[in-house]
Amino acid sequence: MLELRNLSVTLDNGKEPVEVLRDISLSLKENKIYVMTGPNGGGKSSIAKAIMGIYPASKGQILLDGQDITALEIHERARLGIGYAFQQPPRFKGIQVRDFLTLAGGPDARVNPCNLLIDVGLCAQDYLEREMDASFSGGELKRVEIASILARRLKVAVFDEPEAGIDLWSFQKLTETFRDLHQRQETTLVIISHQERILRLADEVILVSGGRIADITSHEKILGDIRRIDSDCLCRQGCNREGRADAECHR
Template sequence: MMLTLEKMSVNYGPIKAVRNIDISVAAGEIVTLLGPNGAGKSSTLKAIMGLHPAASGRVLFEGQPITGMATEKIVRLGMTLTPEGRHIFSGLTVEENLKLGAASQKDRIQVEETRERVFVLFPILKERLTQNAGTLSGGEQQQLAIARSLMSAPRLLLLDEPSLGLAPQIVDQIFSLIADLRQKGLTILLVEQNAEMSLEISDRGYVFSNGQIELEGSRDALRSSKDIASTYLGMEKHSHHE
């Protein structure tokens, strides 16, 4: 397994945000975490990255325990997070944002190669290198956020709600980009509100409810689940009282 969570819990003081979850991601997979707002999805990603410590349980990356490890070290091992809400540096240029993403990389030739690969994926960013990131459109900012993550040359990318707040056409582009990244060999753990589109590109998924995993399964199993259909795919729940 590329990533394994064993009975991981996350607390904020007295708040138990994530309780005893088991999750695994195999190399080459896209795995999606679904569930309503406040269910614990972002807390899970932050705990994996060491941004907020897990209260208990273990996180293993490629078999190595990383629980409690500093975030920069985890990034150097080959895993990175594109956080919810993008968090690009809007006062800095596109180029400066990308440079910050490569801060963990010491080998300058490798950084240059990664940069070229990123420009193939995001030609628009190459055209906007000297532009302030804050002047980019929402879709372009999301592209920059993902591009910046890729500058650390990860093998596993954690993506928190990449489609949030984007126009439908741009959402399509972001999902096809994610599928493309996987084709190019990246493993992806995706958090999404858009269950229909995320399951479409995923191999498997987990459904969170109140900090716990309520349901897990393959894409097709989740797509055919009645609960998922009614709760997350926007389909009508058929009442027996009609």
Template sequence: MLSVTGLESGYGRARVLFGVSLEVEPGQLVCVMGRNGVGKTTLLNTVIGVLPATAGTVTFDGRDITRLKPHERVRLGMAYVPQGHQCFPTLSVLGNLLITVEAAKQPRAAIDAALEVFPALRPLLKRSAGHLSGGQQQQLAMARALVTKPRLLILDEPTEGIQPSIVLEIEAAIQRLHAAGLAVLLVEQYLDIALRLADRFVILDGGQVVRTGAAEELHGEEVRRLLAV
């Protein structure tokens, strides 16, 4: 489904990624891990097209999308939830979902499907998104991604800074989506969550892939060393 080959990217003259390669098969959940500052967010931003690749390729369903703009990648079936619980703060929860459905040219029923994944948003539909808690905003951001009907969901640390009760809800939602066959590329900081969710993992260090493997290999001492702060 998603194939990243020899990807290089960065900010101005500062190169952050050095020949990164990874694969996400249909229905697979791949967790990208590593210490802070190793290039995880840069990788996701380059995969979705927010940052241009300076070398390498990004292929989706066999099509080279390396030079496509983000909205073109979304139309092909990719959805991205970046860090920061991004939403339209002055719009209601329902308004946020409606504007996304209209932009994605999806039926109104897509909102109902997203609310089935995040039922805690139903009683909040009339509330301004800016008045939600951080955890509620994260749920809304993920619901907005889901109404686009993606085949690949890209999540950048969706549990960061979230209250524990909502972390469990978000984890359960990801698990449910994965079980339903949605492919997921996930950056996750918590090893225990990665162990419960991932099929495979990729560890970055210094902008390079230093280890990949099946989720059960995350128990290894070398893996824990690479993830240690």
């Protein structure tokens, strides 16, 4: 359904070119949940941005249902059914939450903004009339942005660390929402996360590190590995020092 073929991304930030992704190959199937995890700076958000067309491919291809979309712009990919909820969403000044969600859903939106807010753990009454300005906390903004992605019927929806800044109750609700969305629609979900609750939703876990795919595995295997690291090493850095947390141990 969505395929990345030997995708590399090199960004030129004015000084020198930085290779952020190297030779990524992935094949994502319809109506599955993929959870992408791995160390900070590993390249997870960059993969999401390459899928959305925010970062251009320097090598390789991206295909959606067999169509080569590598050269398509962000809005063209959005029209084909790809959506991305940013790790750090932008603030939209001067727009009310209700209008933002209605616009996101498009002309044939069937989802009501109230229900969307409830799905992400926000009380609709408190938020519908609010403007998405500086008074919004990072967590509130993230949840409204997630709701705007839920408003659309998408082929591929990518959520980048949806747990950030969210209280436990809302997080529980959000996890249920992802599960329901998966059951209701033909959407392929790609969720970038480090949370066990989210990992447990995964049909496959994609481990990203050093700008590459390090492994594609099951959540049972990943969670087993994490538990082993936790029990072996008090500093939880995976250095296998058998229960000691001494100065050397903190890498």
